[in-house]
Amino acid sequence: MSDIKIVVDSGSDIPQEIADKYDIGIISFLSLFGEEQFVHRVDITNREFFDKLESFDGFPTTSQTPYGDMYDYFSRLCKEHKSVIYFALSSAASGQYQTANLVKNEILEENPEADFHIVDSYKFSLYIAQTAVHAAQMAIDGKSVDEIIAECEEYIKTWRCYLLVDTLKYLEKGGRLSKTAAFVGTMLDIKPVLTIENGLVESIDKLRGKKKLLDKLIEKVGEDSDMDRENPMFLVVQSDDSKGQEVCVKLREEYGDGCIEMYGEFGPLIGTHVGKGAIAVIPRIKNG
Secondary structure, eight states: OOOEEEEEEEGGGGHHHHHHHHHHHEOOOOEEETTTTBBTTTTTTTHHHHHHHOSSOOOEEOOOHHHHHHHHHHHHHHSSSSSEEEEEEEEOSSSHHHHHHHOOOOOOOOHHTOOEEEEEEOTTTTHHHHHHHHHHHHHTTTTHHHHHHHHHHGGGGGBBOEEOOOOOOOHHHHHHOOOOHHHHHHTTTTTEEEEEEETTTEEEEEEESSSTHHHHHHHHHHHOBOOOOSSEEEEESSSSSHHHHHHHHHHHHOOTTTOOOEEEOOOOOHHHOOOOOOOOOEEESSOO
C-alpha cells in the first residue's frame, strides 16, 4: 500500500464510520446562525443543525474553511504523507476549491517536495464520499496518484442524483429557487426533482401531490435508461432517517439486498439548502 492520504470536506456528507475505515481525512465548512458560528462535525451534529434550522428566526449561511485552518491542516498532512489528494466540493458552488489552491501554492513555496493534489469534484454529498472510498481502495491496491485521479474523475460521473425536498422554502431562501416558483409549487403541491449538472443543482422533473412521493421518486429513478441494471447500485442520503430507511427497503425489494452501496445523512452544508425531510437516490449509471 502506498502512502496516499485521501481527503474530503464536510460537504461530502461521508459517514464517519466509513471515513474511519478508509482513513479518509475530513476538513470542515462552517455554519453561521446570526452571530453564532459552528464548525461542521466539531461544534454541531447533523441533528443539532436541523433542530436549530427549524427554530432559527432567519436563514443560516455557510462559510468555507478559514484559510489559516486549511493551511495548517494540509501542511501537516503533506509532511506526514508521501501524497495527499483532496476531492473538493464543486467549485461552481463554493470558493473552497479556489482557496485550497491558494493554500497549495503557499505549501509548495515552503515545501517544494510536497505532493499535494486538489480535484474539483463538480459534485456534492455522497458523490464525493463514494469517490473518496474508491480512491482509498485504489491506494490500498497500490495504484499511483495519477491513476487514482484519472480514474476517479471518470468514476464520479457514473452516478446520477434524484433529490426530493420536503419543503421549497430553503431552496427559495438560498436563492436556488425563485419566490414565484416556490409559491406556485407549494400551492399546487408540485415537488421538483433535482439533480447535479455542471457543478450546480438543477431541476429535471416534477412530482405532483403529497401521496406516495417516495414510490414516485423510485419509479422515476427506475425510468433512467442509463441505470446499470446488470449490477444495480445506489447511494441514499437523507435528512429524515425514516424516509431513508423506507427508500432502502423499497430499493432492496426491487433490486436486491446488496444494492445499497452507501447510506448517509445530509450535513449542515447541503442541509442549509434542502432542509429537513429531504431524500436523494443516486443510482450507478453506465454512462457518465
